[in-house]
Amino acid sequence: MAKVLVVTSGKGGVGKTTSTAALGAALASAGKNVVLIDFDVGLRNLDLVMGAERRVVYDLINVVQGDAKLAQALIRDKRVPTLSLLPASQTRDKDALSDEGVSRVIAELKEKFDWVICDSPAGIERGATLAMRHADVAIVVTNPEVSSVRDSDRIIGLLDSKTERAEKGERVEKHLLLTRFDAVRAGRGEMLNVEDVLEILSIPLLGIIPESSEVLRASNLGSPITLNNPASAAARAYFDAAKRLNGEALDMTIPSDRKGLFGKLFGRRAA
């Protein structure tokens, strides 16, 4: 049974696209059939993060409007064969997305894939509401800072009222993904700690992704962190989150890149 997953946050720049790519690649490497849809029409990024920007021919808008077939627009990943991408259009805007068109595309994708992952644009307008509309599961990406937490709270309210499931009286399964977390700074009180965020948002925690320079490096290389550097702390956190999505019960840990004493000395000398 295919599941539709929306990765959303309300606030921009918290790591929706990075998390979509990393989780999608992690799920696909575990053998699932995964498709990533970029809903950020007009400001598409997922193709860059996935390293597929030079292979885009047709996009989501073409499929929604019936100008192209789904099979023509899907881009299969070169590294993981079970991972596909449906890019957004950069030249159109979000008004070009129609409700019926999106429903049709998602229904079609659900027949072919195990996971349909929708990368939501920031904000609470049309693009974001369409991305969450058909979701069975939602991942709310939040940074440990007050503005991000408040925006996430707003999005959770919308997930409970504006989705197809909510309108049928069912619930969308919601998970919190805390990104860019720095345990040292949270300990010093410069950042919200995990308990604060969970207390405010009161939804279950899917994973804690530590702040890491590896994430930015992977994005710029056009490769999800879970493929580019699977041993890094952030990648291990994403792999754990993907396992939890598949129903595995794992202890919640915050992976770290911290080296031993020798590593530290060595690292410092090298730097």
Added chain:
Amino acid sequence: MTTVATPRQSIRFHGRSYHAMVLSPEPPLADWLAGLDAWLARSPGFFFGRPVVLDLAVLQPGKQGVAELLQNLAERNIKVMGIEGAEPSWLDFAMPPLLLSGRQANSIPGDHPPAAAEASAPALSSDPAPDAAAAPTSAEAASLPAAAAPEAPPAQHPNSLLLDSPVRSGQCIVHPEGDVIVIGSVASGAEVIAGGSIHIYGTLRGRAVAGSRDSRARIFCRKLEAELLSIDGLYMVAEDMPAHLRGQPIQVWLEGDSMVMAQD
């Protein structure tokens, strides 16, 4: 509003005000009934035990139409206690009585008739413009029928609204007719507005506006992080709240013209 019989009479009459829901059907009736069914599917039991007044000023159904409409509502377990905005000739003796409390029957446009009706509910009262009560103005409390006669206490409104999930940022809960009880937190940027008291079994980070109809209303919360507290038109922003009470379980009430806050 309140009439007191002279003491020597053996039979005593009271006038008393009640709050009732006004249902205002709109043509085409089939669509309106479908909308009502959809509403009832989402909140079954919404009308259970609530007095309902039917406002026919918009529908203008005629004698036959009234009988059919009453039949339709009865099938949905909605008991009609009175009818407004109808011609006396449409009604026969077996039907609910026609209410002519000196008010113009007000029609209620909108997609969700019961919700809209709730917002402008009191039908049997002769209070001037009680519809404005959704806004927390200080004038509202004065329009209560208080203490005009010893036998008539202020009308009690037992219908409280209980929410068993957190109130999220951007959500606004408006319940002009009674208390609001939230089991969970009220987020920063959320708003709870109640005619009566507000009880929050969690952290209050947003706004609580209580007592739009009752200056005796109070606000209770397990942990105070509120942006704004208001009772009966008086308000206090976060900056004005005593610092030592932040993060504490508190209650707030009115004493004269000032808000008093104490740790519970």
